[in-house]
Amino acid sequence: MQNWFRKVLPAVAALFATALMVGTLSAQGVTTGAASGLITDQDGNPLAGATVEFTHVPTGFRTTAVTNVRGIFTVQGLEPGGPYTVRIRQIGHRPVTQERIFIALGQTFRLNTGLQVTAVELEDITVVADPMAAEFAATRQGTxxxxxxxxxxxxxxxxxxxxxxxxxxxxxxxxxxxxxxxxxxxxxxxxxxxxxxxxxxxxxxxxxxxxxxxxxxxxxxxxxxxxxxxxxxxxxxxxxxxxxxxxxxxxxxxKSGTNEWIGSAFTYYRNQNTAGEPLGCRGAPDPCGNEFKNAQFGGSLGGPIVRDKAHFFTNLEFQRASAPATGPFIGAPASIGGVQPDQIGIDAMNAVLGTYGMAPGSGSSVTNDNPLDNFMVRADWSLGNNNRMVFRYSYNKAALDVFNRTTGTSDPVFRYDNNAYQFTNKTHNPSFQWFSNFSNGSSNEFRLSYNRIRDERDPFVAEPQVTVDGFTNGAGEDYQIRTGSEQFSQGNRLGQDIIELTDNFTLASKGGHRITIGTRNEFYRVNNLFAQSSFGVYSFDDLGAFQSGASADVAGYTVSGSLTGGSVEPAVFNSATIGLYAQDQWNVTPKFNLTFGLRVDIPIFFDQPTYAAQVNTDFGDPGVPSGKPLWNPRAGFNWDIDGLGNQQLRGGLGMFTGNPAYVWVSNAYSNNGTGIGILGCGPTNPNGFAPAFNPDPNNQTLTCVDGAGNPTVGIGDGTFLGEVDIIGDNTKYPQVLRGNLAYDRRLPEGFILTFEGMYNKGINDYFIVNRNVPTAQGTDQNGRTVYGTQNATGRSDPVYFNSSVYGTGSSGVFDLGNTSNNRSYNVTAQLRKLVGNSLVLTGAYTYAQSKDVQSFTSSRATSNWRFGRTNSGDQFADETTLSSFDRTNKVTMTGTYLFPWQSWQTQLSVTYIGMSGTPYTYTAGGSSGRGDLNADGTNANDPMYVIRDASDSGIEWNDPADAQAYNTFIGSLDCLNKQRGTIMTRNSCRNPWQNFLNLNLRQALPAMGKNLITLEIGFFNFLNLLNSDWGVTKSAGGGVFSTQTIGRVTSSTDDG
Incomplete structure (x- = not known):
C-alpha cells in the first residue's frame, strides 16, 4: 500500500496543482446543473451589465452572474432540483423575478427575458417557470x-x-x-x-x-x-x-441539508407470511423450509449549521435478512425436489470424518444471513455568492452467507452445511467538491474522491473439500456427500483502492460559444488473492475409499500452489486512466445547439506481469497495454424545431472508452507461469495418480504420483505451468462507437411523445482464444471444426501447442485480445406525463438486437473462453451471433396516481417490465470429460447437432429409443425443428416472455403539526398474487445433453 501511494501521490499532486492553477484562471457539471440566457431591453436589444441572481430557496445559497456586452449570462454548478427564484435587475429597468425554477441534473436551464425601462421603482414582474423545460433544454441531446x-x-x-x-x-x-x-x-x-x-x-x-x-x-x-x-x-x-x-x-x-430541520425514519418488514409460496412448496406440508425474514430500517436528519451558509445531511440505514438455502434437507417434503440423504449415510460419513479430525456435517435445513449497514454524512457550505463546497463520506458494510443444495439428476451432490462460505465487504468513500463562478462568467468544478473497498470470501471451515460417492437413500436414489471448505473460497480476498481527481474549467460565453477544458483521472490499485483449491479438493468413489485415503483410492485431486515455491502471493498491480478533454457548446442559432469535443483516455500500468521464460518464448513477451491513447471525438445537437420548445430533434455520434473489468487483467498477474498453478491428478488424468489423502489444509501435496508413489508432475518443479492468461501488447481498453437520433413532441395535458433510435458498434471489444489449441485438424461430417479426436470412451484427445511444457492436463493458454465485429441497435417509442397534480406516467416499447463474437459472463478467463461462445466453427474466427445479453422486446411502464381526497391522502404507484426471455444454446456434456464434440479439451460448450430424423447417422446411439426421444424433443421446439440437419446456431433458442408487475400503496395517517406518517404496502410480482401461474420466470438456462446416453457423436475428420 505504501508503494502505491509513493507511485500515485506525485501524479495526483501534480494534477491537483494544475487544477488549482486552472481554477484561479473557468457547462453544466456532471453532478450539477446550469443556467444561461439572453437578457434584453424592451426593444429586444442586448442588455449589458444586468445582474442575474439565483437563490436556492431551501438553503438560501445564492449565485450571481452579470450579463456581458451581448446580454448573455451563464451560471454553473447549481445544485440540481430546487425550487430556485431568479431575480434579474438593471438600473433604470423594472426587475423581473422568475419562481419555481427547477434545475435538472446535467442540463442547462434556458432563461431569456426582457426588462422594461422605468423612471420609478416598481414591484418585480413575477413569472412561473415551465415545469417541463428540462425535457426540451438545448443541452438535451443523447439518450x-x-x-x-x-x-x-x-x-x-x-x-x-x-x-x-x-x-x-x-x-x-x-x-x-x-x-x-x-x-x-x-x-x-x-x-x-x-x-x-x-x-x-x-x-x-x-x-x-x-x-x-x-x-x-x-x-x-x-x-x-x-x-x-x-x-x-x-x-x-x-x-x-x-x-x-x-x-x-x-x-x-x-441529498443536502436545508434551512429547515427535517428528519425521517422508516421501517420495512416482510417474511414468508407476506410472500407467495415457492414453487416447490405449493401444497406441501410443513416443514417446507421457506421461512425467511427481511427487515429494513433507518432514518435521516438534515438542517442548518449556519443559516443560508452551511448545512448538513446524514443518513443511516440497516438491513437484517435471512432466508433458507434452496434444495433438499432431511425431512423436507418431496415437492422441494432433489435427492435427500438418509441419516444413516450422514452418520457414516461423519464417523469417517472424525477419524481424520475433520468437522462433522449436517443434513438439516440451512439459513443464509445477509446483514447490511449504510452510513452517509454530507456537508455543504457557501463561501460568498459564487463558491460552494461539498464534503461527503459514505460507509458500507455487508455480509452474505452463500449456500444451496440444488442437486441435479445426474450424479447429485448433497452438500454439508460446512461447505458454505460468506462474502464480507467494507467500503469507505470520502469525496470533496468545489464549485466556483467567476465575475467574468467563467466557472470551475473541482472534485477529489477516494474509494477503499475490501472484500473477503471466507469458507465456513478450513479443511480440504471432500466429495464421496456411493451413497444410496431409502428410495434407492444414489447421491454423493460433499464436505469441507468450498473449492473457490479457499484463499480468496480482494482489496481495491481508487483515487479520482477531476477538474472542469468553463470559459465565459463568447459569440454563442461556451468552451470547457478538463481532466478526469482515476488511479487504481488491486490486491487480489485467488488461491482456489489451495486447501485441496478430493473425490472418492465410495466411503471405504475415503476411509482408506490411499493414493489408489483417490478418484480425483485438485490443488493449487506457488509455481516458484513458498506461499501463494496475491496479484498486486497499480494502474491509472488519464482523461483529458475539450469541448464547445455552441448556440448556433436561438433554435439550434451544437456540442462537439474531443476526449483522450490513456490507460497506464505501473506494473507488468512476470511471465515464465517459456511463456515469453512461445508467445512473444506478452504484457498489459499501457500508455497508448484512445481518442474519443463526440458531437451532439438539439434543434428546437418551432422555436417554442414544443418539438425538438436531437441526437449525436461519438466514441466512448471504458475501463475493463480488472479481474480479466488480474488473471495475467496470477496465471503467468510464475504465480499460481492449479494441478489435477487422478487415475484417468495424464498428470498421474493423486497422492494419499491429507486432512491438513496447510500441508497439501503439490505433485501427482505414479503407481509406486513417485512424483510425476508437480507445482513448482519446472514440469508444470498450469493455466496461463496473456494479454497482447496491442490489446486495447473497451471502446465503442455510439449514436442516437430522437424526436420529442409536447402533447396536450402535459404528455411528451418520443421516438428514438440508438446504434452501437464495437471498436475494441474483448475476444478471448485458447492459444494452447492452435490450429484446427479439420471438420467432421456435420461441419464442426475439430481440434483432435474422440477416443472410444467419448473423451477427447486434443492436439496441444506445447504439450511437453503446458501438459495435456492444462486448462489452456488464454489470450485476451480485441474484436471490432460486435454491433447492436434499439428503437424506442415512449409516452410520458412527467408533471401533474394527480397522475405521473411513462410507457415505452423497445425493439433491440445485439450480436457479438463472445459474451463475457464470468470473471475467469477459462470460463469466458469455455462458455462465452458456444461455437462450432474456428475459435480464432471472430464471427458474430446473437449475444447472450440480447432481449429483443421490452415494454416499460411506470406510473403514480394520487387519489383526489385531500385529507389522509392515498397514492398508488406501479412499475411493469415485460421482456423477451434470454437466448440459449443446447450443448453436449457428460461426466469424465465426455461430450467434447470438437475435441478442444473441454465439454459442455459445443452446440448440438440437430438430427434430420431418428435415423440420422450424425449421432450414434446406445439405445435407438434415445434417438426417437431426441427426435421428438426437437419437434417440440420450433427453434430446433427449423435447424434440422445442421449444428445448432449459438443462442438461437429463447426462453419465454417474462412479466414483472410491482405495486406500491401509500396511505397517509393522522399526524400532529408538520409531521407526516405514512403506511406503505408493496406488492412485488403482483401478477403471481392474482394467479399462481402468472409472473413465473421459466428458463431453460442453456440445456446440456448428457452424452451418457449417446454412444458417440460422429466426428470423423475431413481434411478436404
Missing part, C-alpha cells in the same frame, strides 16, 4: 432517463437500492431477471457500466458482483436509498466530461 426524487420515493423497490429503478430506462435490461441485478444496454456486459455518486465512481471496478457496485458480492449498497436525491441513466452523453464506460452511466446525486 437519457432521469429518476426524480419523487419517483425514488414513490415507485416500488424491493431491495431499496438505486440500481433497482434503472430498468425504468426503456433501453436497459437486467442480466438476471429473477432479481433485477446486472444491467445491460445495447448488448453490453454489465461490467462495462459505470456507477457514480456525486461524481465519484462507486463501481466494483474489479467486476465480481452482479450489481456492479462496491460490495455487490455481499448484496451491499454503496449508499442508503433515502440518501439519494436523483439519478440519471445516461447511454450516449456527448459531453466529453462523461467517460470511463461503454455500457451505461448511472449518475446519482445525494
Amino acid at each position: 437519457l432517463t432521469t429518476i426524480s426524487e419523487e419517483q425514488l420515493r414513490d415507485l416500488p423497490t424491493l431491495n431499496r437500492r438505486i440500481t433497482d429503478l434503472a430498468v425504468a430506462s426503456p433501453q436497459i435490461v437486467p442480466t438476471d431477471a429473477n432479481n433485477g441485478q446486472g444491467l445491460s444496454v445495447v448488448g453490453q456486459n454489465n461490467r462495462f457500466n459505470t456507477i457514480q455518486i456525486d461524481g465519484s465512481t462507486v463501481n466494483d471496478r474489479f467486476g465480481l458482483g452482479a450489481t456492479g457496485t462496491a460490495g455487490g458480492q455481499a448484496q451491499g449498497k454503496p449508499i442508503g436509498y433515502d440518501a439519494i436525491k436523483e439519478f440519471q441513466v445516461e447511454l450516449a452523453p456527448y459531453d466529453v466530461r462523461q467517460g470511463n464506460f461503454t455500457g451505461a452511466l448511472l449518475n446519482a446525486i445525494t
